[in-house]
Structures are given as structure tokens and as C-alpha cells.
Amino acid sequence: MTVNGTYAYLKSAWTVTLLGGFLGLASSAYAQQAAQNPPPSTSEHESATEAQPPASDTRIRVQANVVTAPVTVINSKGDYVFDLQQKDFEVLDNGVRQKIEQFSLEQRPLAAVIVVEANGTSEPLLGEVRPLGPVFSNLMLGPQGQAAVVTYGDQIRTVQDFTQNGDELETVLRKVEARGGSQHLNDALTQAITMLESQPKDDRRIIVAFSDGHDVGSRTTKEEVVQRALNAGITIYGLGFSQTRSMLTKQPKAPPQNTLAANNALPAPPNMPQTPSNVENNWDNGANLPIVPLFLASGELIRSVVAKDPLEFYAGYTGGLSYGAWSKKPMQDELNKIADEIQSQYEIAYVPHAPDNNGFHRIEVHVDRSGVKVRTRAGYFLGGAGSNPAQ
Template structure:
């Protein structure tokens, strides 16, 4: 039975820029931003089991350390979902497994009053099915995906899925699910823009990762590119590049949202590319989502069931920030008055400076 979600009054995050009359030359431009933030919250015990039945009064939310004024209702948000599925040569052996679980995706992920769309990506971005509530349409759309080139425009697919969700009605919960390898190959857009756009549109991103070992052994073989760096010019240990793995080893990073914040701020400032090899990790952590993975069909079925369980048992919080004048990154912290609660949510959002 689906848990009734807890919401705070408000809907989506949006911006309104305008003037009562055209500004006169020489006068400062005044930009007004109106913001409401949606914050899905996963609450589990120490064993990873969902904690049901929490009351609104048990939640506290802090924006940049400032507790926010909240009003609480018990209301269900219908779901709008985009399934973005990799369809290039690398997943040729894995795609049949994905096609076989289309009905499971419909039953576990979309839910009552939900709608979904299907997007396939290789060097192209193909909308296989626009948003639909009709049973069976999603399964049929997934079955029509055929593998193409060696390119995998993962970041571009994420950006397109976010764009599709941004245009859905305001009263809907918005989720993007990426199914494919963790690496990007050929995107024109940048990860930074996709992350910011997801936060502005209140989109939660989840991934079902295809094992790179499987795609390496079974995928279409592509001749390796020549190494542009001469061996004598490569850095030796002692000058190790910043990657998610080395950051974790150096700083004891456990991958939770709070410890991810400094890395995300660096991405927003566009000064580091530490998630170049795994953009899925950045997309999920920056929006409060989660990564799942599989090797065989059974693992894929388990991942879909776990993903559906999380999405449909989350507590949904929305609020209107009292500190919108603070530009830059806004850290979100949620606490729950329960002795065994473990909380996961989006770490924050990026807000333009008000001039």
C-alpha cells in the first residue's frame, strides 16, 4: 500500500523576471526571483527499511542553516517520469533484458495516476513514446528501441529528459530514470548545465547502471583512439588527478549528500571535471536520487523494484525560502525527530544572485 506523502504548501521552483515599465537608461536593473522548492525525502532505519507513519511535526528543514517556515498537508503527488534508455552498440547484448521488464517498469515505477515517456539515446535522442497514461504503451515503446552507433550522449539525454519534465503540470512529482552505462561519449551539453537545470525544474534523477564489464565483453568493439599524451609526459603518483575515487580515498568521503556539497559547488563553478567518467553519480547525488546497478535480468528486476519502492514511499517537502536574497549555492538539511532515522534528500540548489 502506498504511503501517503507529506507535503508543504507550494509547488515547483520557478523564476519571474520583469519590470512594471521599461527601465530608463543608466538605472540599475532590479531582478525579482520567486522561488518554491520541492524536496523529496527518503527516511530509513539503520537496516535500510523505510520508516512509515511519520508526522509533519517531526520534520525540520534548514536552508543555508536557517529553519524554514513550513505548512504541511498529507497529499499524494501524481508522478511524471521520463525513462531515458541507452540504445547504442555497447548495450546490444543487454537491451533484450531491458525490453523484457517493460511491464515491471509500468507496474512498479509509474503508479496510480502516473504518466511516463520513453527516450532512447546513442548519437541521436529519440522520443520513442511521449507522456502517456495508457497501460502497455511504455512496454511497447521500449521494445522498439534498436541499438545504433558507438556514441552515447548520456548528458544530452539527461538534459532532454529534464526539459520534457519541466513542461509538465506543476502539481506533479518529476522523476528522470537513466538506464545505461555510467559514462558519456559524445554529448554536446555540459554536466554542469544539466545539474542546474534539474534542480531548477525540481527533477529527481535515478539511474539503473549497466555493468561496464558486461558491455565491454559483449558490446560492439570500437578501435581504441591513439593516446594523445606521450608516456614520459604522464603524471606519476604524488600528483594524482582528482577523480571521485581519489577524492573518496583522500578525504574519507562516504558518498552522502553533505560530503558531496563541496564537490558539487566546484562543478557549478565549472572549475573541475571530477565526474567526467561517471556523470550519473553527479546527477543522482545533486538531485537526491540514487544509483542502482545490475548484471543479469534478476538484478535488473530487483533494481526496478527497489527504485519503485523508494519513489513511492518518500516524504515530499516543499517550501518558499526565506533567504532568497542569498545568491549562490543553498545547502538543504532535513532532520527527522525519530531515534533511528537515516535521512537522504537533495543536498541543495543553485540560486542566482539578486541584484
């Protein structure tokens, strides 16, 4: 079975240092010789100078880019497949077969940022998010994992920095409140990416975003979100709010005195109110990004240019899933699925044969077993504007 995917978590500059061993041997030999044949009297400065090794190239540096990709394998029943071996996998980088250098079930510590849309649109649905702290602390993070919380409404707020304390995380989520009416999803995701970039490079990095999937007025483009997430080794998962459900459950309020003050997003065209329908029509499906197949939560495989909303788009490129507002299941059930997936992935690492080829590198993973679906990240970027692979 073949799947595209991407994740390029690039670690570089391995240094193999032989200097320490060389000095140890040299010092031992010198000490023995000195004990047998004491040197003539000299000044301390002259002795120190003679003992120093010459300034020569005594270090061997090996430069290598290691690409690490988390891989999810699901059988025809929708169950995760755990019994695969390294020989069952084939990895292609831009169509070229690669040698797998590392293979295992994912066991790395997890660093997660929980992004919550907390504005007037999502306010009636925040009650579904507030009780979810135990799912993160007990099922997803594990004993070594840590999570932070970012909300966006009137502004982007880091309401909880990274913590391993489950009680702190649960308390913060229970107290999430709606503020303002902005929908700066891209800017909130960028804040989450920046926070994850500061975490240990060996950690798995994920974003779980609770949002209606719309972005209005962000300074960050969708291309920037995708490139930074891919090159930082971040997988994005989405849990969608339903705007229709929100409008049906929302309690009517008196309009504010100044409607512009309640919405920091870019205004709609003249004489056109900003509604869910015309917001969705502003989505252009990332015309400047390479077109790749994306997996949906339904199991369907689509082209990236027909993705319906940003969360579906970002999840597909980074190897995650987005459970949209169409889902009739409770949000906790969908979050449980994400937690199960994170604990059921394989980790594959390889060194690309042509690491200096700038541009987008597409990753494809094949598994030698019939009836399975394989999902990983779409690729990674090297060189060019906006490219800064994690190192």
C-alpha cells in the same frame, strides 16, 4: 538524523485578487439605488463610463517562492519509515531553520522520462531493459502517472512521448534497438529535463536512466545537468550497465568500413583507443559545483568530489540513487526498489526566509528519530548564469 539534499521546485507569484468581490458588492448596491432613484436620461456611452470603477490599485499581489522537497526516510533495517509527523522534521535552507508550510506523504501524480543507452556498448544488455515496461506502468506510475522514453546512440531520440497507456510504454521498450556508438549521456538527460519542464508543475518529476554511466562528447556540461534538474524539481535515478559484462556477452562483429562513422563522440587523443578506463579518467567530478555529501545505493555517504561516475553524481545531487554496474542483482529488482521508494516519500514545502540571496541554496533535513537515514535533494540555485528556477 541529518541529511543534505536538494530539490528545489520553486513555484512563484501567488496572486490574491480582491477585484471580483469588490465589483460584485459595488454592482449590487448600484442596482438597488438605480431601481429606487432612476437617473436622468443620458447616452449609452456616458452611462457605461460612469459605471466603470476608477483605474486604481485594487489588486494585492503576494510574491513567494515555495520550495518543495521529496524526502526519503529509511530505518536501520533498510525499511521505509511511514509513521513520522510534521513535528518530527526540521528543514534548513543555507543553515537557517525554515517553517514547514506543507507536509504529507507523496501523493502527487508522477511524470517520468526513461532514458536508455542504446548503442553498440549496451546492445548485449538491452535484453534486460526490454521486459521492464510492466514495472513502470503497474508499480511506479500509478493511475495518474505518465512516462516518456528517450534513447541515445547515434543520436538522441524521443521514441515515446508522455503517455498514460501502459501497453504503449511496454511496446516501445520491447522494441528498443541499438544504433551507433555514441555515449552522449548528458545530452540525453538534458532532453529528458526539457520534456519534464513542460509537464504540470505540481507533478513529481523523475528520470530513470539505464546507462553504463559514461559520457563522451556531449555538448551539455555536468554543471548544466545538475542546475537544470535541481531547479526543475527533477530526481534522477540510475541503473548501470556493466561494460565488462557487455564485452563478455557481445557477439563479435566485423569492423565497419569507416570507424568514425560508427562513433559520433569526440575522438580520443592520438594513438590512444577509447576504452572504458580512459573514458572514466575524463570525469572531473563537477569542480564548479558546490561540494555536498551524497548518498550511495550501498548506504555509504561520500563527498560529491569522489563520485565515481556521472549517474552516481547526478542521483546524489538530486536526491535519487544510482545502482551501479557492480550490483549482482537483476535489473528488475533494482527498478522495483526505485518504484517502492517513489511511493514511500514525504513531501515537505516551505517558503525561504531569504529568497533573494542569489547562488546555491543548500537544503538539509533533520528527523527527530534515532537510527534513520534521511535523503532529499542537495539544494537549488537562485540568480546567476544558468539559473532559471521552475515557477
